[in-house]
Amino acid sequence: MQTLQKLSKRLYYLPSYQKTDRPILAAIVGNDQTLFIDAGNSSSHARLFKEQLASQQVFGDIVAITHWHWDHVFGLSEMDMPSIANSMTFDNIKVLQKYSWENQALDERVQKGIEIPFCADAIKLELGRNREVNLPDPTIIFDKQLKLNLGGVTCMIEHVGGDHSPDSNILYIPEEKALFLGDCLYANMYAEKWHYTIENMSMLLEKIESYDANFYFLSHHAAPLTKDEFSSFAFLLKTSALLTKKHKGKREAIAVDISKEFGLELTDDVAEVIGYFVNGYV
Ligand SMILES: [Zn+2]
Missing domain, CATH: 1.10.10 (Arc Repressor Mutant, subunit A)
Structure with a gap:
């Protein structure tokens, strides 16, 4: 089981878990509002995060989604709070809402090349027998950038795209010098061969390097870099x-x-x- 880590009084995170592809989840604690970063890959993942935070007297008010992939959004209904997504992520969530997550449906989508075996396997493992996924619509939709004032701490959300998923956002917390990169620096996995392109990577690194950070969170790395x-x-x-x-x-x-x-x-x-x-x- 993953254990909550406290980086400062304003920043907590739950480490990633490789076996079922759980990404890092984070909480940015402001004087007025607490922002969660990503909703987790299941209700139980979201619940684990909320329970561990509650034992520290930390409660979320709003959750920002880094990108549409299942492992970042399946915990949305359990989070039970308003959510922030860019319009591309929103559109992709609308597509996910129509899918069944039963074995047969998953296997069919893998056959058609809509889903990849890596994700289908992790979904089966994480969800077990209960394949009901309730995916609510995101609440706040933006296109390029959005700035949040949480009280004493702020967050800049920027849509950057990249090879992994064109809807990828990064989130920067200047007061903590923390940069959340989601999966944006990972390869495009929804392709015949997992890959990077020179153009997308150059564009992405230029954007990332325009932020001054001491902690870089890549969602499936064990700890921040x-x-x-x-x-x-x-x-x-x-x-x-x-x-x-x-x-x-x-x-x-x-x-x-x-x-x-x-x-x-x-x-x-x-x-x-x-x-x-x-x-x-x-
Ligand atoms: Zn992803």
């Missing part, structure tokens, strides 16, 4: 993008250059990032 850890990750992404362009998507040449020119050891993580760029190179 420090400034140095994030810099190393961003360097790997930029270098891989650059070399993919230079070598026209030739994996071996990229791998050789990344060690020789940039001194990066070819670990599994590095090879995975290169692989995603190679897959996305056209």
